[in-house]
Amino acid sequence: MSKNILLLETVADDAMHMLEKATDMNILTGYEETSLQSQIQNYKIDAIITRGKGQVREALIEQLPDLKVIARCGVGLDNIDVKYATEKGIKVVNAPNSNADTIAEHTITLLLMLQRNVYNAVAMVKENRWADRGTYIGDETHGKTLGVIGMGNIGKKVAKIAAVLGMNVVYWSSKKEDVPYNFVDLDTLLKTSDSISLHIPLTTKTAHLIDASAFSKMKPTALLINTARGGIIDQNELLIALQNNKIAGFAADVLAQEPPVKDDPLLQLDNALITAHLGSLTKTTYTKMCTMTVTNTLAILRNETADTNCIFNKTALAIV
Numbered sequence: 001m002s003k004n005i006l007l008l009e010t011v012a013d014d015a016m017h018m019l020e021k022a023t024d025m026n027i028l029t030g031y032e033e034t035s036l037q038s039q040i041q042n043y044k045i046d047a048i049i050t051r052g053k054g055q056v057r058e059a060l061i062e063q064l065p066d067l068k069v070i071a072r073c074g075v076g077l078d079n080i081d082v083k084y085a086t087e088k089g090i091k092v093v094n095a096p097n098s099n100a101d102t103i104a105e106h107t108i109t110l111l112l113m114l115q116r117n118v119y120n121a122v123a124m125v126k127e128n129r130w131a132d133r134g135t136y137i138g139d140e141t142h143g144k145t146l147g148v149i150g151m152g153n154i155g156k157k158v159a160k161i162a163a164v165l166g167m168n169v170v171y172w173s174s175k176k177e178d179v180p181y182n183f184v185d186l187d188t189l190l191k192t193s194d195s196i197s198l199h200i201p202l203t204t205k206t207a208h209l210i211d212a213s214a215f216s217k218m219k220p221t222a223l224l225i226n227t228a229r230g231g232i233i234d235q236n237e238l239l240i241a242l243q244n245n246k247i248a249g250f251a252a253d254v255l256a257q258e259p260p261v262k263d264d265p266l267l268q269l270d271n272a273l274i275t276a277h278l279g280s281l282t283k284t285t286y287t288k289m290c291t292m293t294v295t296n297t298l299a300i301l302r303n304e305t306a307d308t309n310c311i312f313n314k315t316a317l318a319i320v
Contacts, residue, residue, distance in 0.1 A: 002026045003046040003301045006039055008054025011073055015290035022298055040064065047071065047297050050079065052277070058084045071297045073290040074280065075099055076229065077312060078202050086313045093296050094312050095289040097153045099280040103253075104157035106279035107197055107227045108165075110251035114223050115141050115195070119273055142166035147193030149186070149209075150200035150228070151177045158197055173200075190217040195225065202229035210234065215241040223249045227279050230256040239266050253279040 005019065006028045019027050028043060030036030039045070040063050047069035048056055056070050058081050070085050071093035082092050113119055117138035124132050146162045148155045151173040159169045159181055169181040170193065176183045190196070196218070200206050210224070210233040218224075224247055226233060235256045241247050251273040255266075258277055266272055280286060292310065299306040308314050 004028055004043045005047045005049060005297065005301075006030055006036075006043075006045045008036070008048060008050040008056070011049065011051070011294065012287040012290035014287050015073070015294040018291065018294050018298070025298065025301070046301055049073065049293065049297060052076070052079055054079065056080045056085070061085060061088060061090070069093055069297050069300050071293045073293045075289075076201065078229065082313060086316045089317065091300055091314075091317065091319075092312045093293060093300070093306075093310050095292040096309060096312075098289045098292055099285050100153040100157050102282050102285040103154050103227050103279045104161060106253055106275070107154075107158050107199075107225055108161050110227070110253070110273060110275070111141065111146075111162075111195055111197070111223065111225050114225070114249045114251045114271075114273055115139055115144075120270065141195070144168070144194035145170060145192055147171065147184075147189040147196045148181070149173070149189065149196065149198050151179060151181075152199060154227075155197075155199035158199065167195075187217060190214055191219075193222060194219065195223040197225040198228040198232055200228055200232065202231045207231050208234040210238070212237045212240075215246050218247050220245055220248065222247045223251070226250075226252040226254055228254065230254040230258065235266065239269075242266070242269055242271055249273075253277055 002024055004026045008030055019025065028039045030039045044066040045064045046066055048067065049071045050056060051073045056079065061067060061081065061084055067090055069091050070080055072080060073095060075094055075096060075098065077092065077094055080092060085092050117136065121136060143166060145168045148159050148169060148171040151171045155171065156179060159171065159179065162169050170184050170189055171181050172184055172186045172189045212234065215237055238250060242250055249271040253275045254277055255274065260267060267274060280289065296306040296310045308319055311319055
């Protein structure tokens with residue numbers, strides 16, 4: 001009997017082709033609420049595949065007694081109720097480390113754009129203001145200190161690139177890592193870093209980690225980079241810090257609210273650069289995340305061997 005896989009969002013073409021070729025699977029789409037409810041009412045759902053937008057919370061899981069897999073084409077799982085899924089014995093699948101290279105690249109890109117004031121420099125030429133080069137203010141990263149908050153897969157890659165650029169790297173993380181960089185406490189990192197880059201998950205412990213107190217400890221020349229999760233920063237305090245020159249600049253691929261409201265004052269600041277949560281959406285990484293997730297979802301549904309590293313709650317489910 002065919003298994004039913006429900007897609008809450010589109011996936012990369014290569015991954016979709018894999019699903020379409022799976023003759024033992026029935027592929028359903030629930031991209032918006034009406035179609036989602038229709039599929040739930042008419043089919044027994046064996047697996048859900050989502051990306052970052054489709055929410056898989058307790059209320060949805062409760063409606064799906066046959067659900068065996070919840071899979072996310074990505075790394076972070078804050079759009080999935082992992083705890084409740086685990087209680088129900090449902091495997092939660094993701095694509096760990098699949099986006100480390102591209103997020104590290106995006107982080108360094110944002111840092112360099114902010115440090116060298118590239119966005120305004122390009123706009124100057126596009127707007128036929130070549131003569132304004134005399135007012136250009138920018139700097140270089142070489143010799144400056146980068147503080148990495150979270151020395152996981154992405155943090156390590158960011159630190160490695162920064163070191164090649166001649167930056168002095170310090171870090172604060174949940175534990176000391178085997179890396180050639182100085183491990184310091186958070187207060188020391190905030191006080192001594194010229195640039196600070198966030199690479200930690202959003203949890204109850206890390207929500208608003210960067211708050212008014214944190215901003216008060218940073219250098220007024222400091223740059224803050226966030227390619228992790230928007231909720232790690234108190235966005236109201238961020239706005240105050242930027243408006244009052246408590247820090248010099250901010251660049252991010254993530255915000256507390258996505259998409260932001262049209263008149264969000266943060267978007268109007270010259271010293272804030274925001275990209276639309278697209279750090280992982282390069283062709284290479286997006287395809288890799290989706291195909292990895294689909295491969296493991298199909299394996300689980302077929303009772304074949306899946307990559308256990310991609311089963312996030314394997315320990316809680318006692319999977320070996």
